[in-house]
Amino acid sequence: MPTSSPMPDISIPQARRIVVDTTGAQIVQEESPATRDSRGIYLPHYIEPVSHIAIDIGGSLAKVVYFTRSNLPISTTPPQSGHSSPFLPPSESVFIPPLASNGASASSSRHNASPSLNPHSHAPFDHSPPQRHPTLNGALTPGVLSEDYRNQASSSTATIRSYASTLSNNRGSFSTSHPGKYKRSDSLPPPLPGGLLNFARFETDNINDLIKFLQDLINRSAAVNRVSLEKMQKNVKVMATGGGAHMYYDLLRKELKVEVKREEEMECLILGLGFITRVPEEVFWFSEELVYKVSHTNSASTERETPPAEKLTIPPSELPRPSPTPPAYQVTFADANSTDSVPNFPCLIVNIGSGVSIVKVDEDGSFERVSGTSLGGGTLWGLLSLLTDAENFDEMLLLSEQGDNSAVDMLVGDIYGSDYSKIGLKSSTIASSFGKVFRKGKAKKSFKQEDIARSLLYAISNNIGHVAYMNAAKYGLDKVFFGGCFIRGHAATISTLSYAIRFWSKGTMRACFLRHEGFLGAIGAWIKNVEPDNQLQGESEVIQSDINGKLEE
Amino acid sequence: MPTSSPMPDISIPQARRIVVDTTGAQIVQEESPATRDSRGIYLPHYIEPVSHIAIDIGGSLAKVVYFTRSNLPISTTPPQSGHSSPFLPPSESVFIPPLASNGASASSSRHNASPSLNPHSHAPFDHSPPQRHPTLNGALTPGVLSEDYRNQASSSTATIRSYASTLSNNRGSFSTSHPGKYKRSDSLPPPLPGGLLNFARFETDNINDLIKFLQDLINRSAAVNRVSLEKMQKNVKVMATGGGAHMYYDLLRKELKVEVKREEEMECLILGLGFITRVPEEVFWFSEELVYKVSHTNSASTERETPPAEKLTIPPSELPRPSPTPPAYQVTFADANSTDSVPNFPCLIVNIGSGVSIVKVDEDGSFERVSGTSLGGGTLWGLLSLLTDAENFDEMLLLSEQGDNSAVDMLVGDIYGSDYSKIGLKSSTIASSFGKVFRKGKAKKSFKQEDIARSLLYAISNNIGHVAYMNAAKYGLDKVFFGGCFIRGHAATISTLSYAIRFWSKGTMRACFLRHEGFLGAIGAWIKNVEPDNQLQGESEVIQSDINGKLEE
Numbered sequence A, B: 001m002p003t004s005s006p007m008p009d010i011s012i013p014q015a016r017r018i019v020v021d022t023t024g025a026q027i028v029q030e031e032s033p034a035t036r037d038s039r040g041i042y043l044p045h046y047i048e049p050v051s052h053i054a055i056d057i058g059g060s061l062a063k064v065v066y067f068t069r070s071n072l073p074i075s076t077t078p079p080q081s082g083h084s085s086p087f088l089p090p091s092e093s094v095f096i097p098p099l100a101s102n103g104a105s106a107s108s109s110r111h112n113a114s115p116s117l118n119p120h121s122h123a124p125f126d127h128s129p130p131q132r133h134p135t136l137n138g139a140l141t142p143g144v145l146s147e148d149y150r151n152q153a154s155s156s157t158a159t160i161r162s163y164a165s166t167l168s169n170n171r172g173s174f175s176t177s178h179p180g181k182y183k184r185s186d187s188l189p190p191p192l193p194g195g196l197l198n199f200a201r202f203e204t205d206n207i208n209d210l211i212k213f214l215q216d217l218i219n220r221s222a223a224v225n226r227v228s229l230e231k232m233q234k235n236v237k238v239m240a241t242g243g244g245a246h247m248y249y250d251l252l253r254k255e256l257k258v259e260v261k262r263e264e265e266m267e268c269l270i271l272g273l274g275f276i277t278r279v280p281e282e283v284f285w286f287s288e289e290l291v292y293k294v295s296h297t298n299s300a301s302t303e304r305e306t307p308p309a310e311k312l313t314i315p316p317s318e319l320p321r322p323s324p325t326p327p328a329y330q331v332t333f334a335d336a337n338s339t340d341s342v343p344n345f346p347c348l349i350v351n352i353g354s355g356v357s358i359v360k361v362d363e364d365g366s367f368e369r370v371s372g373t374s375l376g377g378g379t380l381w382g383l384l385s386l387l388t389d390a391e392n393f394d395e396m397l398l399l400s401e402q403g404d405n406s407a408v409d410m411l412v413g414d415i416y417g418s419d420y421s422k423i424g425l426k427s428s429t430i431a432s433s434f435g436k437v438f439r440k441g442k443a444k445k446s447f448k449q450e451d452i453a454r455s456l457l458y459a460i461s462n463n464i465g466h467v468a469y470m471n472a473a474k475y476g477l478d479k480v481f482f483g484g485c486f487i488r489g490h491a492a493t494i495s496t497l498s499y500a501i502r503f504w505s506k507g508t509m510r511a512c513f514l515r516h517e518g519f520l521g522a523i524g525a526w527i528k529n530v531e532p533d534n535q536l537q538g539e540s541e542v543i544q545s546d547i548n549g550k551l552e553e
Helices: A012-017 A033-038 A103-107 A149-155 A167-177 A204-225 A229-234 A249-256 A265-276 A288-295 A377-387 A393-401 A412-423 A435-440 A449-474 A491-504 A517-528 B012-017 B033-038 B103-107 B149-155 B165-177 B204-225 B229-234 B249-256 B265-276 B288-295 B377-387 B393-401 B412-423 B435-440 B449-474 B491-504 B517-528
Strands: A041-043 A051-057 A061-068 A195-203 A236-241 A259-262 A283-285 A347-352 A356-361 A367-373 A430-432 A479-483 A510-514 B041-043 B051-057 B061-068 B195-203 B236-241 B259-262 B283-285 B347-352 B356-361 B367-373 B430-432 B479-483 B510-514
Touching: A033 A195, A051 A204, A051 A517, A061 A204, A061 A517, A195 A204, A195 A517, A204 A229, A204 A236, A204 A249, A229 A236, A236 A249, A236 A517, A249 A259, A265 A347, A265 A356, A265 A367, A265 A479, A265 A517, A288 A491, A347 A449, A347 A517, A356 A449, A367 A449, A377 A393, A377 A449, A377 B377, A377 B430, A377 B435, A393 A449, A393 A491, A412 A430, A430 A449, A430 B377, A435 B377, A449 A479, A449 A491, A449 B449, A479 A517, A491 A510, A510 A517, B033 B195, B051 B204, B051 B517, B061 B204, B061 B517, B195 B204, B195 B517, B204 B229, B204 B236, B204 B249, B229 B236, B236 B249, B236 B517, B249 B259, B265 B347, B265 B356, B265 B367, B265 B479, B265 B517, B288 B491, B347 B449, B347 B517, B356 B449, B367 B449, B377 B393, B377 B449, B393 B449, B393 B491, B412 B430, B430 B449, B449 B479, B449 B491, B479 B517, B491 B510, B510 B517
Parallel strands: A051 A236, A236 A259, A347 A479, A479 A510, B051 B236, B236 B259, B347 B479, B479 B510
Antiparallel strands: A041 A195, A051 A061, A061 A195, A283 A510, A347 A356, A356 A367, B041 B195, B051 B061, B061 B195, B283 B510, B347 B356, B356 B367
16 A cells, blocks of 8 residues: 655645755756747656646647656766757756766756757657657556555655755766666566656647547556556546536547546646746746847847847856846746745736636635636737748747837837927837738738737737736736746747836736746646545536636626 | 907816707718718807817828808708618717708708708708718808907807707797898808818828818818918917827928917817717717627627527617617717716726727816727728728728628637536637637638628727726726727627626726717817917927827836
8 A cells, every 4th residue: 555645735835845956957958949838847756656647628729747757767968959949948957867978967067958858758868859749758657556666655755845855966876876777677677766747738629639649648658567458547547627628528538538537727727836836947037138138139120219239149058047136138037945935926827828817816825817818829820820821839939030010010109200209208119009001001912921920929918918917906916927828938928028017017016937838727737636645536526617718707 | 359258168067057958969960981970060159269270190090170160051951861881870960950941850850861961061961972081161260350250259159168059949040030141242141150060081191181181271261251361371270189290290380381289189188078078969878788789780690609689770760869768779878968967077088099098087187198008990900901801991890790700719619618608608708819710720711801800800899998997997987988080880899899898897887989089189179279269378389198009118
């Protein structure tokens, strides 16, 4: 019988008992911009007794979170060079202790990439090109299936209470004590300590791809654990949240033949937020200087009143360690470890998916969906899919980076002429988004796709920032988290949202961002069902969720 | 020397001294949807000593207000049949006492159209097709140029204090005592009592059209008054507001050779609002029943949960008189005459032009621009000009009337499936505007222009309503006026804005609309300089105006 352990503690009053060592990196290296927000999180002391797969099926995207373990040792890899995008946040955090093949990497600590792991696997270094669709490499390894579980459970904390405090301490010992120790044999070797929290994403329209992925995961896990599929299915639970939890409930049960629990969407969002903000280097924000720099990097911009700013470069290799006063021109990470750190609740969470939900979170974690807007990611992507040749989100964002919105937006300067200074307005202030398009009476070809993309990105982002600000002000909140799959680490978007919040609040509020921004709901669904023992939580069929809707009755 | 009279009184405490008789109609008949919001207002007791032309030059449109008088009698005309649009507000108000050629019209009072006057002229009935560009027919007739001015000034109140109270009383006497009395002769016949406040609109891009129009007006007025152009120019003042007042100041002075005064934009907006709301049948709103009916009139709509509503028809000929409990299925006009009428201030005024300005007005008429959004009329028209074949605003609105937004919008029902009722949401709630477009991955031709137009109209209107609500709530206001050239009497737009305000406020706030919605600034600029004597107000060069901008520094 597995030893029962205390439930993981999420609530604020006990938060300080969670030791989070920021030198112990958690987030795996970025494979590509496409997987930027899907990097795994290594949890060195966590063992699932029962494997949970959490899915959050939204209007456009289905997000998956699952925990895998591996029996195979990890070897090092020379750092991957040349991140394709200068955008943030970069992360070369080493998350697995490097073996000694590359002397440099062991000492250059977290900031030079060493083992590049496929974010969805525990396999030894994987040089295959980044996959557009998540590959399946890891295996669910519920503790209940392991002969050694009892022993391991007692030696580990078996909770999520400490993430990496011993990791760095063990780094040396790990590399010397483990190589070659585990060989494939008929008996299962003990799994490595802890495991990897994996993230994957599918288009809701291609729900069958998701189903197949999960089927493969379960099948493979049965094989790895050398149990029958039936037995595996009994020890896997799917927690489903989001609107699709209702829409696809029957399909999931039928196709996966596992227990499927529906979880309330907003509750999962808040739980996920509370959890993920404890992971080092998860939460970050832009300083005002950085916002300024980012907004002036487009050399095509026709800012009339400010001199051209130096081109923004934030070389990924130069990410400084978090410090009490981080450099203003780099991303600032929340210091999750400091005793001075400001608690994350109360706050406003703005989840930007196809549409936008705005949820107020009180200090004790209770929450209420207070607002929303239908002008969200789906709106922008829909418009740009008709107005540009871009075929996916990242292409659209790339287009916008090269655009000059003043070619399509009506600015204050366009209306007032050169006298704008007399009235105390910036000539570059956008008076009317897309306001130049109709006036000119020109054919569509007269406007560059890049300019259209930038204008609409600003329009949607500014509006979200504005509505977010108004709600934060209404409830006296000074911290606004932005979640959802819209931002994708895109600097101009982050900058626009940051600026809107700072401007309207006159600097009293802060916009905070998350590196696993799109997975809050899925993480929350996963967290909600984490139990070190075999106790199953009561079925929670009461679904009180809202979605990213505009109006509710 | 003209007799000096007290300045017109706009402030609330004295408002009740202004007698506004709602049975005395003021707004001239609608010529066409294109001129719906440009109908003249007859002011029977007003005589300008100095002719003012007020212009409000915005980002897209330049609005003109000027006052003309006529020496010619008015004759009746059979009512124009078949208004091309069922949309509101219709107006067949008779504003000139009918002569006896049509027995029916005299007794059927205001509601059956009789004289159809070109809204920009005082000429006898004009059956010419509605002009897209304003025609010039009336003449500026400053009282100072008239030999008879002194006599007329003493016999009229010469202020704007009473609009039409005596009009209906005099109706009979006018028609019997005047016909044929005035003949063209070498001496100028005395002008008819009062005059017409005219409204005209130009595209700011075609500023030269505006210049020419004003030049013609001044030239013609000199001829009519039989004075030299130079003398005329000395007695004409142009009050200019809006951003273009700065941009085109020099051009106006050079081309028109008249005094040009620049007036602050927001101040003019508020003054104009305070004035125009005293004109009978100027202010109106939609009841909840009417909102419901309008939103369900599109037979292509795929409302899943509500039964098809009867098709909405509001026959123009059936406009009822205002009453304490107006019918719920018709437009409700504010009763400007009642002693119980709620004062218009304090309120929020949301001016929707190319962009949107949101101004808080206190009880005493003091104001502050508190917010705005760059997602305004310019945004919608710009997007629709690229995404549809429509070539002007009215075509775009017509397209939207035939559209079904559920083909392009992602609704709650699309995300949750059939279980939406369990979570207390309407399946027809828009979760993501345009949210279906990108998902389908289809080519542009797969989406109907009508559906695109309706979706974007809703998106922009809903957002404006939402932001307006939040600001009204912030300042404890329960009345929201919508101004600007965006609405154009379009029922779906009015309905959407009304619904947003009512919904978010849970019925505590009301959205109010204006029939001369686009001319508030110009009216205010005109009002601001109304002086019955020759005293010129001090030059007000302090321009503290904002424009429809999003952010200010």
